[in-house]
Amino acid sequence: MNETQSPLLDVRNLEKVYHLNSGLLQRIARQPALNLRAVDKVSFSVNAGETLGLIGESGCGKSTLARTVLRLHEPTSGSITFDGRDITKLPHREMTALRRRMQIIFQDPYASLNPRKSVEEIVGLPLSLHRIAQRSEIRDRVVAMLESVGLKSSHLGRFPHQFSGGQRQRIGIARALILNPSFVVCDEPVSALDVSVQAQIIALLGSLKRELGLTYLFISHDIGVIGHVSDRIAVMYLGDIVEIGPARELLRAPQHPYTRALLSAVPQIDAGPKRERVKLSGDLPSPLAPPPGCKFHTRCPFAVERCRQETPALRKVAGQGMVACHLEQA
């Protein structure tokens, strides 16, 4: 990774707040609107050609981050720069044009394909929307795309329900890649799949990346998967990135107590010597009322008074990674 090269995607202080119960009448009748800060001033960047893995517990804001970066949801504040261009406030029309270059693969292969459309329509839709290909060409390009994700041309007229989960995910990949994007968000693309099929999809995504020179933001809650696909890894906790760094370094020597707990809790198949378990107590706090200070302090075995009061910022520590923790060397 060349540090001097400007990143393909650069996110600064990105924040996404969902307003729950904000209807007019709710406001009259009920308590003040509930604000859910799903992503809390997050900054990171993704370099061209690399895969940034994003890991974290369910509900910590991974999907929200992914969707906000693509402006499928509008960010509350912060900036998103894509390929040197600030897209945070890009008008609708231009954003639509830009969508050709940034795509997303969804978690649920069942919900992300319109059940009433044939494969040809689903995969061909981006082409016809962007008026990229002539009608006659569309089919050829769809067939070519299908073949490169391991499907056959005979599948064109079929409907999603006629496919297995793994095949559906391939269709989703084909749809995302048919516009030749440079940046692809993979939002848990394998977690809904069977183990044996998971491996197929991961392998496919890997080879497509190599062939097409893609850049991935790869989201998963399975650290084994993240470890295998990522060049760098970011760890999220309740809307914050608490640690980010090169994959090997982070996995070998996690700095943040949460990362360490996470890694030590992953059941290992290998006999060998075990990592010492960092035992956490307590449950995930509600994202509606996150604890003050370091959000992890309620479960952190090492928490001190300062953690309860002061929110730690991401900072460089030994190596190339960054950690948000008050403890010098926990």
Add this chain to the structure above:
Amino acid sequence: SELRVGFTLDALTLDPANHRKRETETIIRNIYDGLLTRDAKMKVVSELAESWTQVDPLTYDFKIRKGVTFHDGSAMTADDIVFTFERLTKDGAMGGQTSPRKDLVGPVKAISKVDDQTVRFTLSEPWPILPAMLPVQEVVSKAFTEKVGSQGLATQTNGTGPFKLVEWRKGDSIILQRYDGYYGGATDIPPVGKACVDRAIFKIIPENASRVAALLAGEVDIINELPPYDMKKVEASANTKVMKVNGTRTFFVALNNTKKPFDDVRVRKAANMAVNKALIIEKVLLGTAEPLNGVMSPDAFGYNPNLPAYPFDPEGAKKLLTEAGYPNGVDVTLDTEGAFKEMVEAVAAMLTKANIRAKVNVVEGSTLRAKWLPTSEKTGDMYFTSWGNGSLDPADIFVPTLRTGDRGNSAFYSNKEVDALLDAANVELDQTKRADLYKKAQVIVNKDAPWMFLWLPQDIYGVSKRVSGWEPSADSRINLHDACVK
């Protein structure tokens, strides 16, 4: 003993001066008596008045009966009568409201107490039918009305009638009880005395079939508006019988005299000839109506029995149409209210066979009435309607329906000669002469055929054989004073 009447409609109010509904009056009339009343033959007789005299065309004196008490025991006085009629005639006399019955006492200008036993009515213009119109007004107690207020009178009663109110279950029933202090009622209508039954109940059953069923099941003893069709069954039952009386409501089809095709008298005559009245009366009304050739009931004052009938002659009708320039017949609409649908459909079918192709148009009464108002646009063709004549006096039916521009002239008929005759009759005090004037007018109208003359239906009642001493009356009142049950 208890007498139950299965009745079509609930009273709107129990205030005798604050409604304009026959059914309401029927109920109220058993609680309140009037100055005058009518016997079953529609003859006007005195009730709370002992007698009356016409002093001059504009003045009437009424002598008040002595010893009459209201249900609360207080005596009825001339003051009560003055109060009653002032309440009716003065604007805003009922707690700010004006009585909707005001025009039913016509040109009464003033009521005054002459002495304790005499009340004087002064008119602003001659109005020969005053006595005929007085039976529809009932006397209220001044003290009581002042006590409960006009609002209170809507649900509380204090009458002089044979029954007093026990309970009014709105929409369901009105329960009355004999008033033991009753003075006896009109002396001309025997028997005189207290009511025969202890209790009288009006049970409200709007649905025809249900009302008949209730009679047959013995749940009620008298029902009004017995559908002709059910007469057979009522007769067939061992416990019930049918009682009929000539009504006072004339049915006719108003033809738009101002618009093609009915602006041509030949077409109007053709219409009259197209309908087999006899068949409809026989089959649909099962003989319970009298065919008419003119405006008035055979029982009415000044009725002309010698009017020629238009024969049922579809071919003749077609011929007349051809003469009038309609060899292919005419297409017209026949407006009516839902209630008359069946009869109207029968009429329309017959007209159609005689080339007067009538399309039935069932519209709500209110809309229709507006459409056929003499002041309206006059767009309709034919209008199946009726006009009631409770007083059985032509002044109350002939004038409003056929005098040029009068309020009920839905045929938009206008004949100077007829107008002149009617105006003359209105101020004629000699009753024979007056009758003659009307008779002449009837002949003209018959010839002009502004309407399709139809019929005068009878009021039909189903009555339990337990009931004795009760007779239906032509003004559709149900007077329970004399009725007894075994």
Add this chain to the structure above:
Amino acid sequence: MKPLALVGRIAQLVPVLLGVSVIVFVMMALTPGDPVEIMLADQQATPQQVQAMRHDMGLDRPALERFGVFLGNALTGNFGLSFFHRRPVAEVIAERLPATVELTLAALLLAIAISVPLGVVAAVKKNKLVDRLAALGSLFGISLPGFWFGIILIILFAVHLKLLPVSGRMEFACEVPAITTLVTIDSLLRGRPDCFANALSHLILPALTLALPMAAVLTRVQRAAMLEVLRSDYIVFAQAKGISRRRVLWRHALKNALVPTVTVAAIETGSLLGGNMVVETVFGWPGLGRLVVESIFVRNYPLVQAAVLFYAVTYVLLNFIADVLYTMLNPRVRL
């Protein structure tokens, strides 16, 4: 939180009521026909009398002004005088309301009494005879035209079998001073079992006519909800605990499966309250629905306006009650 929820409902009511008032008023203003003409039609009136009455009723004033007056008065709970009864509208409506409420409640209870057990049993015995019969029965139930079915019931039970009265609310011999204004309950409270029996016998046929279609809908809802609940994990888990079947069905399953039934019952009750004029007509039931329909025909605007406002309020209120019931049945739902 709960009082706040009620406040919310009331806030919700304001635009609804305003909208309803505007619609009724506009509709009435556009409807041809004149109440005075109708009122005086029976005993034909003179034009002067018509004019006087129009003035009396304020009908000679412009529509907008009348609407303003109506709104102003309505705010203070004064709906004016019923043109025909010449009495306050509120009073006239109040007189007819108890009959309607009683009939509606009876129909509701009857429908629930039929549908809940039937729906549960049908779900438990899915595809067995009971289930098939219940399905067929409810199909018939929702397909029955009420006015026709009422007539058939009358022929059968009143005319031929002479078991039940044809029409009305209670025998007049029964004088039961009002407490709740529901005669069945009043006669019990006043210690008149004979009157109670009598009132009940009047109530049965109309209530049945209304209840059957409702029961049909509720049975299907209850059955579907029950089936869904029976498929759920917590029922399997409850069975895995080895507790009695009765408990599994009537405690674990039914409490959850009642939720949709409650919603639908609330909606149906609302439409019953405002929609039974047909049955009221057939059975001569002295209820509000008939009065409102008659009032529309005779252009008794004040009464129609007030009644429709009343219906709108009940509608919102019923939904509120349903919501409260939800929270009792299902603590997940928060008001």
Add this chain to the structure above:
Amino acid sequence: MHSTRSSVTEMSTPLLSIRGLKTCFPTRAGLVTAVDGVDLDVYPGECLGIVGESGSGKSVTFASVIGLVRSPGYVADGSMQFDGIDLRGLNADGWRTLRGRDIAMTMQDALTALNPALTVAEQIEEVLLAHATDLPRRGRRDAARARAIEMLRLVGIPAPDKRIDDYPHQFSGGMRQRIMIAIALSCRPKLLIADEPTTALDVTIQAQVLDLISDLRRELGMSVVLITHDLGIVAEHTDRVAVMYAGQIVEAGVTRELIDRPRHPYTRGLIGLIPRLSDLDAPIKPIEGQVPELIGLGGTCRFYDRCDFRASRCRTDIPMEAAGLDHQVRCVRVEESLQ
């Protein structure tokens, strides 16, 4: 069926013994044979892991054991002995006394397995009231409540006496899972069937719950069947393991031995495709193809289509064969494929 025993199970008779279990579901598409000829033994005190892909029949096998196969499914064949009782001969009453008391179960998703409309208190107490014979006659309810609170404390719910009257939705996912475990264990069953107790949970919580089950198993001396599709969990928490594929057990044995020396091509594939944190460079090798439909199978090895070692003789019904000490495999080419 001859089973060789490991040291763990030596000398004891099985608590649960399943032979030739076959469970079917009639569906629109045809008869689904979800479990087809499963033989299993669960020994007292052990933790048996069941692994397999989604749809391989893990849940249905144990739903059959507890008599709760969802309609229209039914047990078509086989025998099941539990602690000397023939489970297939039980009537409704028999089941009722057995379930919750001797065999208990937890379900995959605690949110849906706890009744949302009833308080936690009611849901625990009802098991105790149904089964616990040692509750005093008088004040049974109070005693049940006290014991319920105790159970909640045991599974680590803080302030259980305050929280017992809450509804399930008021607890977090991990707490719900623990509540469900508390319910299952409240009558100290001999066998706990834990069906994917942690799939809905995050790893850190998952670790807490699995540790809890292991601790309680040791404490109460019960047997546990741990159903999962995560070989890592199996490796860390079970004594023995059975691998299921398409309704059959394809390999069974002592956990460590089976993971270190998998014999069946499927098991080997399964282990090979697990991304290991310890060796990020080890490539993930996918098993190509998909799990077959469970309709009208038979007469052939079910892994045939996806197997790298398939041969014509695989197209027969393959029996389980012993492949070492307490290790059985359903493959005719074990020896060849291992080379």
Add this chain to the structure above:
Amino acid sequence: MSIAVRVPVMTAERIETPTWQSLRRFAADRFSMVAAIVVLAFVLMAVLAPWLAPHDPYETDLLRRLQAPAWMEGGEWSYLLGCDALGRDILSRIIYGSQVSITIGLAVVLIATVIGTVLGLAAGYMRGWVDIGISRLVDILLGFPYLIFAIALMAMMGPGLQNIILALVYKEWVVPARVVRGEVLAAREMEYVEAARAVGAPRLHIMFREILPNILSPVIVVSTIRMAHVIILEASLSFLGIGVQPPTASWGSMVADGRAFILDAWWVCTFPGIAILFLVLSINVASQGLRDAFDPKFSD
């Protein structure tokens, strides 16, 4: 059409669209098929009324007033179900009456469904003020009892077929609108909608091309059920005397007219009542079949 199909697509697979599958499932359900055939038969009856009816439904003959059905005393085989109060053949009037019921049922439901679907889509997808506006309107209309609203509208507009249709549509659209809005609220959160946005699909495309096809089956199912309701509503209006114009026969008005003769000429109101029951029943059965076929999660 000279573009060569370069990729062979098997027709057998092509027609396996979800809709087609549902239709096949529907066809396999014998009970519902029978019901659907009965409904079709009613429709045919309406269309072919002039050829099917043994008599002119408007031909009055007072001599046949209330003539009994054929099998009863006084009956005649050429007047199979007897005659009404004006001597008109009841069978012929029932056959012609089906035109009214079916026209109104179809027209009301079609118009209401189109309006309701568009408004529901708009409310559910666009949210915000559009949603508030439409939802309030829906609330307001729901606050009106249905029949009273229709009666008042009929009083305003006057009688007639079109006016009945209008009077019923005025409130009927609320039902599909609510259903659609609810479905859209669920569907708009589906990932396939997000996916369409991710590839840059415009709003209208998403509403009408992505979401609409997916919510159509509940809409169709609800519409058929509502059709049954609407037919009964029309009959109720006619029964209350504000339906179609005479002499046009409507089943509801036939029951209303016949009610007067119920005590012994029971046939006058019984047969049209049975006709309503059967048509509505068949529609209900068929719609239940549709529901099972289109939405298997309902299939119980």
